[in-house]
Amino acid sequence: MELLNASLIDWSRAQFAMTAMYHWLFVPLTLGLGVIMAIMETMYVRTGNEQWKKTAKFWMVIFGINFAIGVATGIILEFQFGTNWSNYSWFVGDIFGAPLAIEASLAFFMEATFISIMFFGWKRVGKKAHLAATWLTVLGATLSALWILIANAWMQYPVGMEFNPDTTRNEMINFWQIALSPVAINKFFHTVLSCWILGGVFVVGVSAWYFIKKRDIEFARQSMKVAAVFGLVASLLTAWTGHGSAYQVAQKQPMKLAVMEGLYEGSHGEGLIAVAIPNPDKKSYNDGIEPYIFDIKIPKALSLMGYNDFDAFVPGIKDIVEGGYELPEGGKALSFTEKQTKGRTAIQALADYKIAKKAGNETEAARFKEVLRENYAYFGYGYLETPEQLIPNIPMVFWAFHIMVYLGGYFILLFTAVLFFLYRKNLESKKWFLWTCVWSIPLAYIAGQAGWIVAEMGRQPWTIQDVLPVQAAVSAISTNSVIITFFLFLILFTALLIAEIRIMLNQIRKGPGSH
Structure with a gap:
């Protein structure tokens, strides 16, 4: 793994970040709206009220539009691990690929199987069978998120692995340690709950637009009640899991917290x-x-x-x-210089091990292997030159974190106010508040994007915490090819986003009566 020029690294990071941010415009609504529409269909099956069926079918169409376009960005995102980050894929592919393979073969299979019944089975299967297909579609989407978040959490806190100096690869030794990592579990709940908030804000905002236009009022009231209760519960739980995330970051990634x-x-x-x-x-x-x-x-x-x-x-x-401060588990924290020395010792030990093995000197090979094992925890520091490389972009992470927190508090107040005005039965007269609900939709997207900026920018320069920095993970490809594909993807994703917004706005204007 050779250090490559900064331009290639920066463009590769920019391309991956751009793809991820576009992808995250589609995923949260899929996860949040999916649960809301499933709750509405459950109400229909329980009560037999056709209005609930009408409401569920409308939101199901919006879900389908968003789901279809979101798949395209997700596929391209995974391909980039092979095209732009091949050193990373080689170094940890045995581990990182496992949750992605499970996501593709299990969760995505569930979505593909049951989504067709959900959309086209209203007159072909019974009520309960259709409801089961809807919930299984939502479960499939959530499981898909679970395995992707397990993979991401492992990058933040690499566990359950062992480095093999013969192949120069990390190999999985404990699958369950990776899948049940406290970072993974907390990241899953915090992320999915934040998607539920966005789904709640989206439904509240669209319903508020119907109130403003004085049309489909019963549909809008039903939708707003479900979304506000759902969103408020999700907001409170997200605040709780946010505390859990901060605790995990403090223990595993203290630089990110700072x-x-x-x-x-x-x-x-x-x-x-x-x-x-x-x-x-x-x-x-x-x-x-x-x-x-x-x-x-x-x-x-x-x-x-x-x-x-x-x-x-x-x-x-x-x-x-x-360094030099007391660690919670005991002992003194190492300085950057000490970690850098250990990292370079590990890198040199790996090179010496390969030389000894090639020469057939098993005694020396065993000695270098032990040196590598003792220092491997700081392997990635050997690729860093200065302490400044260890520090993420402070203004960006600081503001992203605080914007996310402020907006989280705002959503709690928003959902509470919606329920209050619905209880008082005077929501229709609060036009200023209805417009506030409508314009809160983009704020929910901003909060989600800010959360991912904190998670990913906050762990720089690492692709794998303490083990592999970005400059050692990038592919040895032409910078121009990355620049060209960056703008091609930017045009493609922007076109998809514009298409989605136009299609969804068209469906919203038509209203639930068209379904």
């Missing part, structure tokens, strides 16, 4: 930023410039969030780079 808060120097009983403006003059972790123009903190809340202890020490960026 960057999320713009924390340069840690302390015991560290506060959580409530409101702050980062100082644009702050350029380095050790330049002595104050990190904020002003800030308001919730006392000791970051220590509680990250370590479940009001007085726990939370390391800042400077602490992580320089």
Whole structure:
């Protein structure tokens, strides 16, 4: 694995990020709207009320439009692991490929099987059989997300593997350790629940538009009730899993937590930023410039969030780079220089091992293999040159994290207000609030994108935490080819997005009566 020029790395990262962000415009609505429409069909089967059937069928059409277009971006995203990140695929393909293969063969198969019954089986199967097909379609989509998120969580917290110096590959030794990783489980629930929020906001917003236009009021009221209750429960659960995510990040990726808060120097009983403006003059972790123009903190809340202890020490960026602080599990944290030395020792030991094996010197090969094993945890640091490479883009991660948190609080208030006005039976007269609901739809998408920026930008420079940085994972291909395909994909995905929006708006204008 050779270090390649920065231009290729940057364009490869940009292409993958662009594809992922477009893909995440389609996935959340699929997961959130799927559950909502299944709840509505359940109400139809239980009550026999044809209005519920009419409501469920309308949202099912919107689901289908979004689902179909989302598949295309997902396929291209997975192909990029082979085209743009072939070193990564070689290095960990035995592990990373397993959950993706399960996702394709099990979850995607379920979706493909039952979605046809869901759309075309209304007059061909009984009510309960159709309802089962709807729920199984939703389950298939959710399981698809589960296995993809397990793969992503493993990149954040690599477990259940062992490095084989003979093949220069990581090999899986414990599948269940990967599948049941605490990072994976928490990431799954937090991500899926955030998709439920988007589904709730989307249905509330579209229903509000019908109220504004004074048409299909009964349909809009039914939809809004289900979506608001569903969204409020999802919002509260997302806040709870957000705490779990922060705890996992603090334990496994302390640099990410420090960057999320713009924390340069840690302390015991560290506060959580409530409101702050980062100082644009702050350029380095050790330049002595104050990190904020002003800030308001919730006392000791970051220590509680990250370590479940009001007085726990939370390391800042400077602490992580320089090391020397006490670790929760005991011992002192290593500095960047110490980790870099261990990483380079591991890389050299691997080279020496191969030479010894080729020469048939088994004694020396065994000695170098042991040196490699002792230092492998810091293998990736051997590819880094300076401490600054270890630090993600602080302003981007900081603002993405806080925008996500602020919007999460906003959605709790929004769903609560919707239910309050529905209970008071005066929602129709609150035109300002109805328009607020409509314009909240893009805010839900922004919150989802911000969450992924925190997750992925926050772990840079790593493709695999501590083991493989991006410069050692990228394919040795022409930069021009990446640039060309970047713009081709950008045009394609933008066209798909515009097509989806136009088709969905057309269906919304037609209303539930057209189905």
